[in-house]
Structure formats: structure tokens, C-alpha cells
Amino acid sequence: xxxxxIHYPATTKTDAAQGQGQSMEVEAWVDGDHAKVTFAExxxxxxxxxxxxxxxxxxxxLYLVNPEEKTxxxxxxxxxxxxxxxxxxxxxxxxxFSFSNQKxxxxxxxxxxxxxxxxxxxxxxxxxYDFELKVMGMGQSSHNETVTDTWATTELSDRGFGAWLRRExxxxxxxxxxxxxxxxxxxSIQGVPLKVVAVTKSKDQRxxxxxxxxTMEVTxxxxxxxxxxxxxxxxxxxxxxxxxxxxxxxxxxKGLARGGPQSRSxxxxxxxxxxxxxxxxxxxxxxxxAPR
Numbered sequence: 001x002x003x004x005x006i007h008y009p010a011t012t013k014t015d016a017a018q019g020q021g022q023s024m025e026v027e028a029w030v031d032g033d034h035a036k037v038t039f040a041e042x043x044x045x046x047x048x049x050x051x052x053x054x055x056x057x058x059x060x061x062l063y064l065v066n067p068e069e070k071t072x073x074x075x076x077x078x079x080x081x082x083x084x085x086x087x088x089x090x091x092x093x094x095x096x097f098s099f100s101n102q103k104x105x106x107x108x109x110x111x112x113x114x115x116x117x118x119x120x121x122x123x124x125x126x127x128x129y130d131f132e133l134k135v136m137g138m139g140q141s142s143h144n145e146t147v148t149d150t151w152a153t154t155e156l157s158d159r160g161f162g163a164w165l166r167r168e169x170x171x172x173x174x175x176x177x178x179x180x181x182x183x184x185x186x187x188s189i190q191g192v193p194l195k196v197v198a199v200t201k202s203k204d205q206r207x208x209x210x211x212x213x214x215t216m217e218v219t220x221x222x223x224x225x226x227x228x229x230x231x232x233x234x235x236x237x238x239x240x241x242x243x244x245x246x247x248x249x250x251x252x253x254k255g256l257a258r259g260g261p262q263s264r265s266x267x268x269x270x271x272x273x274x275x276x277x278x279x280x281x282x283x284x285x286x287x288x289x290a291p292r
Contacts, residue, residue, distance in 0.1 A: 073241060100130045104185065124150075155191070
């Protein structure tokens with residue numbers, strides 16, 4: 001049996017200094033509460049080439065499926081970030097970190113341009129916080145600010161879009177800031193985001209400033225017959241768990257090794273536990289037909 005669903009490709013690109021630019025291309029199929037989001041190519045060890053996200057409840061529950069290894073894992077960035085933060089705290093006096101001056105501010109809401117034939121509303125928000133990290137007594141601090149522009153449409157109603165096209169920004173790993181974002185940003189933005197541009201600026205204690213621009217954009221949207229089996233978990237797959245790896249700290253190149261043969265690790269960027277950029281991998285688009 002097949003459903004009349006929607007197929008869309010989307011790109012996510014980050015332009016940053018020192019060769020840290022990253023890009024991702026996904027192919028997704030949505031029908032009602034069901035969605036499958038495929039990572040066509042990727043150098044991310046978690047979201048590897050050929051793996052895909054699967055949901056049957058509008059993105060509330062997500063599974064990362066690996067056909068090559070015949071495994072699946074519950075997938076949620078929030079707990080993964082929390083685990084990384086807990087690891088930092090668990091190191092006691094050797095590593096100390098703190099956040100302060102968290103702020104979320106709505107800068108605007110107005111009618112936006114049509115995107116792929118859909119009417120949009122343009123939202124702009126600013127989030128900011130100060131971060132301090134001390135490793136064995138040596139400290140590093142920074143002020144971080146992100147301005148996010150979102151163009152969303154209310155003309156798409158399938159809850160399955162929430163598997164990838166989420167209204168809320170990626171988790172920062174800062175509990176109270178994430179709560180503020182959920183309350184102020186997520187409740188304000190209505191509909192499905194078709195384009196998001198986030199400009200993040202970070203200034204350290206020496207006044208050195210870095211800027212990273214992340215752009216997510218849906219590049220096409222078309223109705224397509226999708227086999228019902230595309231949204232079903234393959235039989236015989238083994239459940240595994242994703243675990244958080246220690247975020248890298250100044251003076252180190254990598255975080256802690258991943259924990260055990262039946263686990264996958266996710267690490268944040270150097271200098272903090274945020275996983276905001278952990279998904280931004282994969283070089284180019286691979287177009288295909290409806291999933292098998």
C-alpha cells in the first residue's frame with residue numbers, strides 16, 4: 001500500500017573561519033505523522049552515509065537507523081547534550097564551566113516572501129550568553145550571540161515535518177537558556193520552517209571575534225507516492241544507544257573515546273558542551289526517487 005506524501009530535499013551549510021565550514025544534504029519523505037530523513041552522504045560518524053531518521057509520531061520520537069549495521073538508536077539531541085554536561089561536571093575540580101547573562105529577544109515578525117510557492121512569515125530572534133571554562137586552573141571565557149532569521153509557512157500541516165524542519169533552534173546544552181528558547185522562540189514561530197539563517201558571533205576575553213553563519217534551506221517540495229513500508233522499522237534490527245562524548249577543551253583535539261561496542265558517541269565543539277553544530281556534515285546532494 002502506498003500513501004500520497006511529500007518529498008523534499010534540504011541543505012544545511014555552515015561558513016566559519018579556519019576551514020571549519022561544513023555542509024549537509026538530506027532527502028526526506030513525509031506523510032502525516034510519518035517521516036523518513038535520509039543522509040545521502042556524510043563524514044559524520046553518527047549520521048553516516050546511508051543512515052536515516054525515522055518517526056511515526058510527528059517527530060516526538062526519533063530513531064536513527066543504520067542499514068549497514070542493521071541497528072537503530074533512539075535519537076534526541078537534548079539528552080545527549082545533557083550527558084556531555086554531566087561528564088564535564090563529573091570531572092570535578094579539573095574542569096569547571098559556567099554560563100551567565102542568558103538572554104532571548106524577539107527582534108521582529110513580518111510577512112515574508114513566497115518560498116517554493118508557499119506564503120511565509122519572517123521571524124528574527126537574538127539569543128546570547130557568556131561562557132567560562134577552566135581546565136586545571138587555566139581559564140577561557142567568551143561572549144556568544146546568535147541572530148536567527150526563520151521563514152516559516154502555515155500552508156504545510158503534516159506533523160512529520162517536525163522530524164527535521166523544527167521551529168526551535170538546536171539545543172545549546174544550557175538548561176535555562178534552552179527553556180527560554182522553547183518558551184519564547186518555539187511558541188512564537190508558527191508553521192514549518194522552509195529557510196533558517198543563524199549568524200553566531202563569539203568574542204573571547206582577548207577581544208578576538210569569530211563568526212559562523214549556518215543556513216538551512218528546503219530546495220524543493222513535491223507530492224509523491226510513498227510506500228507505507230518506507231516508514232516502518234526494518235525487522236531484525238538490533239537496538240543500540242547513543243552516548244555523549246566529552247566535548248573537546250582548549251589544548252586538546254578530541255573528546256573522550258566513545259563508550260563501548262554497542263554505543264555511538266556525539267561530541268560538541270571545542271570550548272563548550274553545545275552540540276549545535278554536530279549535525280552539519282555531509283558534502284553533496286544525492287537525488288533519488290521515493291524510498292524503498
